Amino acid sequence: QSVLTQPPSVSAAPGQKVTISCSGSSSNIGNNYVYWYQQLPGTAPKLLIYENNKRPSGIPDRFSGSQSGTSVTLGITGLQTGDEADYYCETWDSSLSVVVFGGGTKLTVL
């Protein structure tokens, strides 16, 4: 059971928008930065969003992050078949003093 809760799966059609939620508590999301990773099949994860809403160099602005209280959301617009992947949220948990990941969300582009 993950400390951070993500939906197991989401789906949408090409060109549409999708959001992936990640909920936690005041000991993690509520007081620490959140990061999002994309993992394509058979590859290592890649950083998509850091510090809640910033994009690393090379990440298109189709990807966005937002935070509200103890939840964060990853948004992806203009969906492409190449976006089909597993997405993970991650942060520090101040009570447990460890890094925690969400359980992951599988995105299907129909």
Add this chain to the structure above:
Amino acid sequence: EVQLVESGGGLVQPGGSLKVSCAASGFTFSDSGLHWVRQASGKGLEWVGLIEGKPKNYATVYSASVKGRFTISRDDSKNRAYLQMNSLKTEDTAMYYCVTGVTTSGFDSWGQGTLVTVSS
């Protein structure tokens, strides 16, 4: 170019030990914290632990699931980090990634992973 290359994975019996390595290049290794993250086949990401860099006195932190069994160390003269795994259990079977943050505060650099299989 930042590179992290893991090695040393393999098959080990339950209760056994294994040491995997991470060779780093392309950034100031001694200043950087280095994490280990693992992923069992078909499962999600699990953080294993961290060794800080020289500025933070090489402090280590471990997840509850490996504390007391796993030890992270580093050799800055060789730009290498290590994960010593003792008292291995079947549930430790996973791909082990060495990870760091170079240009951001997140895990922006990942190795390709090394597979550890614990089985009799």
